[in-house]
Amino acid sequence: MTNQSTIPVIVNGAAGKMGREVIKVVAQAPDMILMGALDTSPEHQDKDAGELAGFSEPLEVPITNQLEPMLGYVAGERQLQPGVIVDFTHPDSVYDNVRSAIAYGIRPVVGTTGLSPEQLKNLADFAEKASTGCLIIPNFSIGMVLLQQAAVTASQYFDHVEIIELHHNQKADAPSGTAIQTAQLLAEMGKTFNPPQVEETEKLPGARGSLSDEGIRIHSVRLPGLIAHQEVIFGAAGQIYTLRHDTSDRSCYMPGVLLAIRKVNQLKSLVYGLEKIL
Numbered sequence: 189m190t191n192q193s194t195i196p197v198i199v200n201g202a203a204g205k206m207g208r209e210v211i212k213v214v215a216q217a218p219d220m221i222l223m224g225a226l227d228t229s230p231e232h233q234d235k236d237a238g239e240l241a242g243f244s245e246p247l248e249v250p251i252t253n254q255l256e257p258m259l260g261y262v263a264g265e266r267q268l269q270p271g272v273i274v275d276f277t278h279p280d281s282v283y284d285n286v287r288s289a290i291a292y293g294i295r296p297v298v299g300t301t302g303l304s305p306e307q308l309k310n311l312a313d314f315a316e317k318a319s320t321g322c323l324i325i326p327n328f329s330i331g332m333v334l335l336q337q338a339a340v341t342a343s344q345y346f347d348h349v350e351i352i353e354l355h356h357n358q359k360a361d362a363p364s365g366t367a368i369q370t371a372q373l374l375a376e377m378g379k380t381f382n383p384p385q386v387e388e389t390e391k392l393p394g395a396r397g398s399l400s401d402e403g404i405r406i407h408s409v410r411l412p413g414l415i416a417h418q419e420v421i422f423g424a425a426g427q428i429y430t431l432r433h434d435t436s437d438r439s440c441y442m443p444g445v446l447l448a449i450r451k452v453n454q455l456k457s458l459v460y461g462l463e464k465i466l
């Protein structure tokens with residue numbers, strides 16, 4: 189049953205690991221209606237999004253790869269709230285997806301990682317000019333927000349820190365969007381981390397991980413059996429302080445995704461990070 193406060197939602201990347209989880213929760217949310225399910229994967233075209241997400245009954249929403257017609261269709265719906273598109277696709281396509289959505293007045297909620305700083309800046313400018321809300325959230329889990337807050341607190345007392353992120357080996361981008369954001373949050377404290385102690389030589393390139401713009405090393409592990417994990421390790425004379433977050437199921441991201449869908453229509457510009465809307 190829909191009414192004027194119902195939010196029409198499109199899921200992009202609907203056949204993927206995250207997309208299927210999003211379909212499940214959006215279809216069950218009383219204030220949302222799943223209006224479209226996009227995915228470029230050829231083997232999933234025309235399949236029912238609900239069946240892919242594991243429902244016993246179809247949702248009567250077929251998977252399609254037609255982004256612009258779908259945006260136009262939802263933009264033309266005048267009896268409901270403005271439309272929202274949730275993007276869990278691929279680092280190569282997310283920038284264009286978000287541009288297109290904003291051009292149609294559809295609000296993006298973006299989980300896809302791998303956007304460059306320049307792309308993020310362009311999208312922020314584009315959303316600002318269009319006065320359209322857009323949420324870019326490198327990590328939708330509350331546990332990661334808490335880890336990042338604890339890391340920011342610890343960084344007042346520790347000068348040495350490195351990040352290890354560990355993910356499944358289907359992940360396209362490295363380092364993870366979460367690790368990059370964590371380094372940025374630490375850098376916002378305004379201090380210089382990891383003053384060099386000795387002149388180092390990497391006998392194998394990459395042995396010391398990647399060096400973020402903030403001077404914090406990020407080490408990326410990719411293995412089957414992992415989902416998504418991150419450690420922030422602080423060191424000082426005689427002590428190590430380790431913060432760690434582990435996911436065991438992608439359902440951990442769904443409360444954050446639902447919150448973002450509900451919040452994005454209240455925004456008029458791009459907002460980056462779950463902590464800004466909690």
Ligand SMILES: NC(=O)C1=CN([C@@H]2O[C@H](COP(=O)(O)OP(=O)(O)OC[C@H]3O[C@@H](n4cnc5c(N)ncnc54)[C@H](OP(=O)(O)O)[C@@H]3O)[C@@H](O)[C@H]2O)C=CC1
Pocket residue numbers: 200201202203204205206207226227228229230276277278279281298299300301302325326327328329359441
């Ligand atoms: N912010 C967060 O909290 C989280 C973010 N992520 C991020 O979300 C993204 C997706 O992750 P995940 O679900 O694991 O990945 P998957 O590969 O499982 O799913 C992505 C899906 O999107 C499809 N796809 C690729 N390109 C396009 C496109 N241009 N338009 C529509 N569909 C497309 C893929 O098809 P095909 O397989 O044929 O390429 C696939 O079905 C990644 O960037 C990941 O890092 C993941 C978990 C949490």
Ligand SMILES: O=C(O)C1=N[C@H](C(=O)O)C[C@H](O)C1
Pocket residue numbers: 301326327355359363364365366367415416417
């Ligand atoms: O690809 C994933 O799985 C994840 N990607 C995001 C990232 O790059 O930080 C969020 C989470 O780590 C899971």
